[in-house]
Ligand SMILES: Nc1ncnc2c1ncn2[C@@H]1O[C@H](COP(=O)(O)OP(=O)(O)OP(=O)(O)O)[C@@H](O)[C@H]1O
């Protein structure tokens with residue numbers, strides 16, 4: 140009889156003695172479908188014992204006729220099981236030292252979810268459902284659609300935000316950038332390995348052995364011997380010769396070439412400006428709509444970020460700039476590019492086409508570390524649940540990929556085609572939510588926060604954020620912060636306290652922006668003239684909404700670049716009992 144023996148060690152989130160009772164609570168709450176189907180009676184009691192003595196081994200046995208394990212992944216596909224909901228809540232408590240528990244698990248998750256909106260999701264009904272399933276940021280990809288279709292999405296997200304009591308969605312506009320694409324074809328062409336195929340800069344060509352390219356300098360940018368990648372590497376062709384107008388190639392990996400496919404040259408970036416004329420037009424559209432973030436494609440150096448920031452300043456727009464790291468040329472300039480920006484996106488699609496694919500996980504970790512050390516936001520994007528574009532369940536590798544991004548410390552993970560044109564957008568969000576929540580529960584909490592390094596050197600706010608995090612980690616409390624600009628909440632987020640950061644702001648725009656930061660739960664509230672009255676009213680709001688319980692302690696922070704109640708105090712941290 141075949142037997143699968145899986146061994147794993149339980150992380151220290153389970154090892155704290157104070158978590159013993161929670162662990163047994165989890166065991167009690169485990170729905171039979173999760174516990175008894177995988178573990179036999181003896182193994183189950185072993186695992187409970189082992190959890191208490193630290194570094195145990197769980198032995199899972201499976202018979203030859205493996206029963207499919209289907210975890211609930213969509214609000215629609217399973218009847219709501221209270222047991223399973225309680226099970227997830229209890230798991231999360233293991234990793235969350237805060238006693239205060241949100242009633243909604245989607246809000247308790249610290250890692251945020253970015254969803255690309257496209258034909259599968261650009262309706263009122265789907266935006267609402269995505270938001271309720273756990274979307275925190277709606278991304279519009281300006282490579283597709285037109286201003287009218289994106290306007291509809293922006294209006295719907297704003298409408299959702301206006302009517303929602305306890306949830307808010309940020310809006311991100313992703314520029315098309317200097318993408319090089321093949322032209323239109325009357326029908327898809329099958330490219331076979333070994334065959335000759337030509338790309339030409341002449342317009343309007345689309346035959347079985349030649350197609351146009353939308354970029355006039357294409358012929359100058361490529362050399363004989365270069366490897367051309369189509370659709371991020373789905374097909375590859377080697378350059379054999381070139382003339383003034385065309386590039387003759389041999390197909391290495393074949394496949395079906397459709398209209399308007401993305402072309403990359405391995406190891407090279409196109410000599411095009413990062414922000415094209417179309418991008419400037421789209422950026423202006425973003426300003427007119429007061430969006431929250433730009434994701435700027437193919438950034439190669441800091442100069443372009445400064446140019447965009449200067450433009451935004453000149454039109455009085457307060458929009459944050461996320462640089463997409465996807466171009467070979469950006470790698471030597473990573474530090475200066477990220478320093479100039481408000482955050483970065485690891486855009487693994489183009490990154491893995493311009494650079495050897497094995498560099499992608501290493502660069503992902505490096506970019507996350509750089510952003511974390513500078514106090515900048517970081518998003519991991521592309522292919523996270525790719526198979527769910529057509530299948531209702533993810534591959535195990537995809538689940539691991541999300542878990543790795545969460546463990547590495549990403550602020551957010553992103554869905555592209557999965558929610559833009561996939562068959563199971565809600566299930567994909569639910570999987571991302573569940574995997575993130577589960578992974579976060581294994582991240583050790585209550586430790587001394589790591590120093591942010593040079594980013595906030597000598598800044599009073601950094602000292603307050605550091606000590607507020609220390610205090611809340613030691614006491615096992617949530618943090619309540621009051622912020623007009625969002626600065627202090629973002630700073631606290633980068634110290635990654637183990638409890639939730641309840642960020643009260645009197646500015647709806649700031650509330651919307653904060654939705655994308657790890658661990659931050661942004662709440663809109665009018666600030667009163669008296670600090671004390673504002674604190675009391677904030678705590679009572681948290682209690683009313685079931686986010687903190689009576690008698691629970693919270694760490695309350697009032698600090699930042701522009702203290703709110705200047706006359707009464709400038710900076711302070713205090714522990715309050717609700
Ligand atoms: N607004 C939209 N309108 C129509 N289709 C969209 C839209 N946004 C995304 N899509 C579809 O979803 C797919 C995945 O979205 P994603 O944002 O990852 O695009 P992408 O990386 O630019 O992909 P590609 O290079 O194929 O364009 C796109 O290829 C496109 O088919």
Ligand SMILES: CC(=O)C(=O)O
Pocket residue numbers: 463465485486487488489490520521
């Ligand atoms: C997101 C994106 O643009 C990429 O991965 O290439």
